[in-house]
Amino acid sequence: MTNPKNAVPPLSLTAELTHRCPLHCPYCSNPLELLGRDSELDTAAWRDILTQAHEIGVLQIHFSGGEPLGRRDLAELIEHTAGLGAYANLVTSGLGLTESRLQSLVDAGLNHVQLSVQAADAATADRIAGTRAHHHKLIAADLIRRTGLPLSVNVVLHRENHDQLAAIIAFAEELGADRLELANTQYYGWALQNRSQLMPTAEQLAAAEPIVQDALLRLKGKMQIVYVIADYPEKYPKPCTYGWGARQITVAPDGTVLPCPAASAIRTLQLENVRERSLAEIWYESSSFNAYRGDDWMSDTCRTCDRRELDFGGCRCQAFLLTGDAAATDPVCHKSPDRGVVDLILAEPRRTGFVMRSPSR
Amino acid sequence: MTPRIRRGVRLSHDAVRNTPVILHPEGVLIPNATASAVLALCDGERSLTEITDLLNARYADVRPEQIRDLLDRLADKQVVEWT
Ligand code: SF4
Ligand code: SF4
Numbered sequence: 001m002t003n004p005k006n007a008v009p010p011l012s013l014t015a016e017l018t019h020r021c022p023l024h025c026p027y028c029s030n031p032l033e034l035l036g037r038d039s040e041l042d043t044a045a046w047r048d049i050l051t052q053a054h055e056i057g058v059l060q061i062h063f064s065g066g067e068p069l070g071r072r073d074l075a076e077l078i079e080h081t082a083g084l085g086a087y088a089n090l091v092t093s094g095l096g097l098t099e100s101r102l103q104s105l106v107d108a109g110l111n112h113v114q115l116s117v118q119a120a121d122a123a124t125a126d127r128i129a130g131t132r133a134h135h136h137k138l139i140a141a142d143l144i145r146r147t148g149l150p151l152s153v154n155v156v157l158h159r160e161n162h163d164q165l166a167a168i169i170a171f172a173e174e175l176g177a178d179r180l181e182l183a184n185t186q187y188y189g190w191a192l193q194n195r196s197q198l199m200p201t202a203e204q205l206a207a208a209e210p211i212v213q214d215a216l217l218r219l220k221g222k223m224q225i226v227y228v229i230a231d232y233p234e235k236y237p238k239p240c241t242y243g244w245g246a247r248q249i250t251v252a253p254d255g256t257v258l259p260c261p262a263a264s265a266i267r268t269l270q271l272e273n274v275r276e277r278s279l280a281e282i283w284y285e286s287s288s289f290n291a292y293r294g295d296d297w298m299s300d301t302c303r304t305c306d307r308r309e310l311d312f313g314g315c316r317c318q319a320f321l322l323t324g325d326a327a328a329t330d331p332v333c334h335k336s337p338d339r340g341v342v343d344l345i346l347a348e349p350r351r352t353g354f355v356m357r358s359p360s361r
Numbered sequence: 362m363t364p365r366i367r368r369g370v371r372l373s374h375d376a377v378r379n380t381p382v383i384l385h386p387e388g389v390l391i392p393n394a395t396a397s398a399v400l401a402l403c404d405g406e407r408s409l410t411e412i413t414d415l416l417n418a419r420y421a422d423v424r425p426e427q428i429r430d431l432l433d434r435l436a437d438k439q440v441v442e443w444t
Contacts, residue, residue: 112386150369
């Protein structure tokens with residue numbers, strides 16, 4: 001096997017076990033063409049992926065989706081992960097989490113749960129989820145707390161729930177979260193489709209700052225808070241995690257291997273599938289993982305910029321979605337020749353009425 | 362003062378990188394030799410003083426402030442907590 005870009009071993013793998021989900025959140029970053037049950041990998045294939053991932057250095061598995069609880073083999077896959085000595089994290093909406101189901105996951109070796117919450121009150125939350133989801137969060141959080149597992153609560157922020165920020169923080173405290181992630185919507189997949197409806201106002205973003213600062217101080221040592229800002233209004237883009245193809249692998253329900261969860265959006269990328277090639281070869285040799293490693297691919301704007309080691313030129317998926325060129329400087333950056341695209345979007349009148357996430361016909 | 366490894370944090374050895382690793386909800390940390398030695402002694406029972414004494418028996422000149430500092434940094438990273 002060759003390693004033309006001197007890549008280092010990956011650290012984590014996101015296993016998108018399924019696209020099926022009982023919720024219909026319009027901010028979902030899953031692709032618009034959701035995969036059905038018949039294209040999902042079977043248990044043996046997932047076990048093999050986990051083993052291969054561990055062999056090339058992966059230490060952490062994030063079981064995600066869709067709703068991973070929709071897979072009957074979840075406990076078996078967690079058990080396999082634990083057997084390898086890797087860390088098993090579950091990213092869930094909490095729907096379908098009963099006491100016995102959770103116990104089977106804990107017995108299998110689950111290490112941590114991330115529970116999504118849509119809003120502070122049932123009416124808003126259920127409207128965003130497109131189903132009666134909110135009351136399940138209380139039950140799920142209580143069950144998780146009783147197992148002694150650490151609990152993170154994840155909330156995606158947008159125009160419909162930004163005004164409730166203080167109440168959302170209080171709700172997470174009530175749920176007994178060890179950690180709260182408040183992430184402004186990133187526009188991929190369904191979220192991109194709903195961007196105009198989701199985009200917070202400048203006033204909302206300004207009002208959020210002191211609320212977050214206050215909570216950070218007040219809850220220090222009790223509940224850790226991570227606030228992910230909205231990048232469009234910023235001067236600099238968000239960093240592409242630790243760099244493209246640097247740490248993480250995502251495997252989609254059908255075995256497509258992605259350098260990041262949103263990467264299927266980049267139509268110019270030649271994605272490969274674990275059914276056809278080993279994970280090691282895909283990690284080290286594939287054109288998709290090598291495409292944006294290092295800085296050779298960068299535009300002159302980024303290649304001559306001091307910040308390139310910090311943000312890696314910003315998000316490749318966003319560059320592609322907004323400029324049509326995945327190698328372009330992230331147009332959020334004020335140095336990008338395409339910054340005008342982002343300013344136009346920010347200035348557009350905002351639409352209302354969500355396109356809810358639903359399976360393709 | 363007694364340091365304890367937080368819930369959801371696991372200490373492990375990574376064969377690929379041949380190094381001890383700290384696995385926690387947000388990711389992976391690679392501790393240096395001192396941090397590894399200290400963490401291995403954090404059983405939730407031993408106090409800071411006892412840990413320092415044990416380390417002193419093995420290595421020369423371990424100061425309690427040093428260990429306190431290191432554990433405080435690990436506490437900031439949500440790896441340990443004080444009880
Ligand atoms: S390309 Fe964009 S979405 Fe993908 S990891 Fe980088 S920043 Fe995230
Ligand atoms: S020019 Fe490129 S590297 Fe520099 S700040 Fe902008 S996106 Fe980042």
